[in-house]
Amino acid sequence: MAEEYVEQPLLERKKYYENCPGCEVDKAKELSEGQGVAFTKLFMVWMLVLCAEDFLEYMINATARCAKVRDFNIAKTEADTSSYAGYLGKITSSHFHFMKASILAYTTELFREEHQALGLSTVSAAWGIGLIIGPALGGYLAQPVEKYPHIFPKDSFWDRFPYFLPNFVISVVAFLVAMGCIWIPETLHNHNCSNESIDDATALENGSSRAGNEKIIQKNETLFYNWPLMSSIIAYCILSLHDIAYLEVFSLWAVSPRSLGGLSFTTDDVGNVLSISGVALIIYQLTIYPIVEKASGPISVARISSMLSIPLLQGYPFIASLSGLALYIVLSIFSILKNILSMTIITGLLLLQNRAVEQHQRGAANGIAMTGMSLFNAIGPVTGGTILAWSEKRIDAAFLPGTHMVFFILNIVEAVGLLMMFKPFLVEKKKTHSDQIH
Template sequence: MSLTIADDGSPVYDSEETPLLKQHKKTPLPILQIGIGLILQICEPICSQSIYPYINELVSTLGITGGDERKVGYYAGLIESLFFVTEAITVLQWSRLSDHIGRKPVILVGLTGIMLSILCFGLSRTFVTLVISRCLCGLLNGNIGVMKSLMGELTDPTNRAEAFALMPVTWSMGMSLGPLIGGSLARPSDRFPNAFSAEFWKEFPYFLPCIASASIVFVVFLVAALFLKETVPKRNARPKRPSSPSPDCTLAEAVEPPSSHEPLPLQKLLVFPVVISILNYTTLAVLNISVNALLPLFFHMPLDMGGLDLEPVTIGYIIGVYGAGTGLFQFLFFAKLVRRFGPRRMFVTSLSAFIPIFLMFPVVNIVAKTLGVSLLVWVLVGCQLVLLFFMDTAYGCIFMYITASAPNKRSLGATNGLSQTTVAAARAIGPALSTSLFSFSVERNILGGYGVYAFFTLFSALSLLLAVRLPHQIWAESQELDG
């Protein structure tokens, strides 16, 4: 019996035999554990995104730019990138460690690291202490790869699209809550003078959003510590593979090869499915993190420097709408679109949305210079946000490819760790590169100050050449069905 995948992503067989996937239908999702796994993913975006509404203002108040607003982008981008630089150093080690000792202890350590770092960030009054707090968060946080492994182990090919459709939803919730917290609670002594009149809030004007973010992480830590179940089996508890599938066994159990009980060495992970999936994830991450860094900078900078000159609270609301809209779009449409068009077609189409997204930045600024920040400007910003909603569909698709590319199940953590290492390195480059190019374009008047957008439009077009190398068929579907 052979298997092919139709354009709509459904399996097509050339045999009259009943395929294993049809025998088992769609496996019900373990709702409680999936729910906890999804909640875990909300912590990092809340803590990382909460600084975006005020980070450029904070840099301006530190006195490190010498009063030159055009240099804000250099330092803000550096601070935003440091988390990913240090995460790239340790995320693979954390993920490989989770293959051996389990996902839960590594996740709990990561949550502790996030709490400590965001509290330190709020208490920082110098550029050096800001740098140290961001580095601390990256070094201790290996959760992003481990949580993807956890979700992969809680699902199988029959229900993975539904579960992975929810991953961007919770991530987007964090992206929505983070900026809302940061924009609404920054400088509380100015915005809420009656409740926050103490000198402490004037001395540390950005501590309130930090402690609010840390409190959310603490609640999630307690939930994980009490209710999260370990998904990595004990090394001395190898299940025996039945000679033929039992009617009561799950699809994953029926097709699991004996070799899936031992983690593979790192060099054996570098096979084509893993490499091509990781490369596409990396290009997606570079483009996305660059947009995320450019948006608040674009909104903050004066009109004559290529921005919109908006207040931090307004910036927080806009980025919050971006996060909420993305989550709602993924929840309503991701699984349906993937089943209708297939993960490859959806990934390529979603990635292509970056081209108009970057081209709209100079258009919005030109309209604002001509007509002011008018209704037309907000309509154009809204169109840009809608494109961003659709673009985020690419994440669920590439997560499915990465999960399926792991050579065996006990190497899933290492595979996700390897992907997060390269992506963390790329994300470390993205904010610093994009914000620095913004400042460089404005300072040197490259293409009228819009040179940064020309660069990323070209990069977006070139990334499609890599995206089309992904196969129409996800590897694990044929491997597990033929297993």
């Protein structure tokens, strides 16, 4: 006779250990069932991502890279400026993505399952805001002697080091956040026994000894055979490449002269547009996205967002024909929509990745995702800058003249990522009995 599975009450199946930080977090999550999300946790995650010093330092310099290339007379022609700025962006990519891997795993463990969409949405929102606030800060604070001569006198320290101020400001903020990290709760289970710690933590997460035993047996299996995980990671890497290339192109295109199809913006102008986008993105990610994700699911809304991104992005070159207030309004609307759609896609894929593995595998899974993304992102700035410089040299071409070409190429990457979000390539993890009883 087949063994009969008897479902027990949830509280009877759970076991908590004293002096175990992971158990304390799990117990707090259980006691908060039916309650709203703790906004102190959201704020904590927000600041951890936003103030990753390497990340914002990189993004702060995104807007100022063209100015640096011009200041040091590196480019021989105006059209070559974007290309050299792209190479400079590639040189300053760094290891900040691996901090994001830890934060993603930590966020998934910190929030109850019904709040994980909001938690990961907060990570994506903070990441997106960093992509926006960074260049904005760079635009406002770089070259302070030229922009604020009544505060920063000429021939002073600030004149000799015109790009010191934005890096100093974010370093101070990052230091303060680092001090605050001392008080964030640990989610790692430690039961003072090498085997018991992992096994009990897995059984605790699964809610039953049978499901726990099955997953304990699988814990040593390589994550590379987990196709629901790997398919979402590959799509995530392709679309992340698109996003970092888009950001590079946007900043360089906006400050390029009108004669080359650009907008002739100053770094302050770029900062203003990106700041508006940042505010809209915050509101969307913290209010609208969790509702949309709950109604449609993360992958469905990601597919729709990717489809909408393609015609939106191809409309960017036509913005250069506008001027004055109309230019600012239309560009701000386009920027808001593009950033909202991008963060919707990325958040959906992050949810799929973290739901495709168990708790003890999430750190490694997010590490794989961030490693892949870092490799793709390393080529994003130089590729975007080089293609933009090439497109600006073919301003009178018959087919996709000028910047129409660079946005068309960005759309090709977007389309590849979109196709990867459909079956048979993308596979979602099927819910097990232990998943459903939660």
